[in-house]
Amino acid sequence: MHIRPANSMLKAAALLAAVVVLGTAGYVILEGWPWFDAFYMTIVTITTVGGGEPRPLDLAGKWLTIGVVAFGFSALTYTVLRLMAYMVEGRLESFVGERRHRLRLARMQNHFILCGYGRVGREIANAFKEGQTPFVVIDINEQSLQRASAEGCTVVHGDAAESQTLRSAAVERARGLVAAVDSDEKNIYVTLSARVLNPELFIIARANSDNAQEKLRLAGANRIISPYAIGGRRMASLAVRPTAIEFVDTILSARNAELLLEDFAISQTSRALGKTLSELIPESSSMIVLALKRDGRMTLRPPSETRLDHGDEIVVAGAPQDMRSLEALV
Secondary structure (H helix, E strand, O other), X not given: OOOOHHHHHHHHHHXXXXXXXXXXXXXXXXXXXXXXXXXXXXXXXXXXXXXXXXXXXXXXXXXXXXXXXXXHHHHHHHHHHHHHXXXXXXXXXXXXXXXXXXXXXXXXXXXXXXXXXXXHHHHHHHHHHHOOOOEEXXXXXXXXXXXXXXXXXXXXXXXXXXHHHHHHOOHHHOOEEEEOOOOHHHHHHHHHHHHHHOOOOEEEEEOOOOOHHHHHHHHOOOEEEOHHHHHXXXXXXXXXXXXXXXXXXXXXXXXXXXXXXXXXXXXXXXXXXXXXXXXXXXXXXXXXXXXXXXXXXXXEOOOOOOEOOOOOEEEEEEOHHHHHHHHHHO
């Protein structure tokens, strides 16, 4: 079992203190010495520096001195070794952890940047982890970062509105950014900074007030979410049509092993470019094209002869194994 350096050092210090207390008390009881003389005798005996006894010792005191030398010097040596181990191992552990963290960030690409690890941010992180979506957390609060790191997240300490902090999170290689800070002003600055650094970044911003939504849109947010508005609409939907909402939750859940709901964007280099929906997804497939988004307009259940063009986005439901094959093709 691995013992952390800090814990073992505390145990060693407690052992040394116990020897000092017992040795001092022993000289007081057995020899009848004053407390300071007893303490002095215990310290010079443990450290083996000598200096002579402050008072003559009888037989019991000599046996006590032998015991203090044996146990005290051992405890002192152990404490010094643990202190050195704490300094060396602690710094080494910190160095290795920082290096591992830097390497993990250097390899990241097509990931999400989550700004803010409060109650909302933590739920977003859990959803990313369930879906095995790579992401990095940015927060200026040290306690929030410690909690995120303890929960297995890659973290960057700093102000997400600062360009250098976003670059540390590899914003140039990121797929998207979620501004989930509980301050509208901060989310606006984060959105603006991220949009300048990566014009193609997909940005989702949290709006805590109605008048912040237009400002976030002007700052460059692709989607704006109000947790309070969404929470209210969801509660109303559950009250009116609970089974339908449960079905949607099921197909959106990353834990669902039977049916997935995904969206795919057709890029200029996609092998699906120029194909019809029937060529991409034959009738024998378990997958169903639910919607096609083109030029900002959403078409539900598009005709199978629709030919896919650059910039099109399709929403597909199907079995996980078929969805993975379609993802590789698109």
